[in-house]
Amino acid sequence: MAPSDGLSIGEIAERTGLAVSAIRYYEDEGLVAPWRNASGRRRFQRADIRRLSFIMVAQQFGFTLAQIKAELDLLPRHRAPNKRDWARISTEFRDGLNARIARLEKLRDTLDGCIGCGCLSLEACALYNPRDAAAEKGQGPRYLLGDRPSDVTS
Template sequence: MAVSEGLSIGEIASRTGLAVSAIRYYEDEGLVAPWRNAGGQRRFQRADIRRLSFIMVAQQFGFTLAQIKAELDLLPRHRAPNKRDWARISVEFREGLDERIARLEKLRDTLDGCIGCGCLSLEVCALYNPKDTAADKGQGPRYLMGDTPP
């Protein structure tokens, strides 16, 4: 196969380990943009292997497809992303990962005492959350979500 002909969806699936249906879904979501050859078959750039691999890794880190798409939309479609392109994305994603890590550490460090939901079901809640004041801050485990107790 000549490089100018692009890669078939089967070749992309084989290289990335993704199911063909997943690649089609990512196409529908605008994360990859194959073209059609004269026979109407999808053809992908080699750079799409990196894009799809990035999608897989970013999802494993907990990023949503909307967040991933927002970053991929900033990459050029006419050329393979270069080191500078990926470095910019890594800075953005690093900030999100740092925030997520901080939340997970807080959860790990406080989980044995209280989940911060304001349920008053534990004796410590009467001290940590007297009169269910966390409820005034909204739904969910407020103190684990970043709110601070009074």
């Protein structure tokens, strides 16, 4: 691409709705890779509009910048991502979203039982965790992490 080609950071900001500072941050994190023209100004490819839009959407779904970067690193930098590229990413993200939805549904379905008794203590809860048996499985909220009371020996 010739140095006169490409979009300025202001044009990218206008097209994506992102602040210039956010675009610079994403550059620092390696999510976009503009080049510098002869006067040292950043220049972006049109494909960076899609990349930045993807970053914004993926963050709204709760994905971390590290997860987003891992996916973007698999995309070609020399051309706009095509339908097949996005299909692969959507499959990966769909799996992650489905797992997150399952965890949230479990939390939703069990949270009322925990809050309903008023004790708010898994150590003291005679219904969900008698004699703190869940501690045998490790640290943290074991049942919300996927363990079942039947998995714990007591």
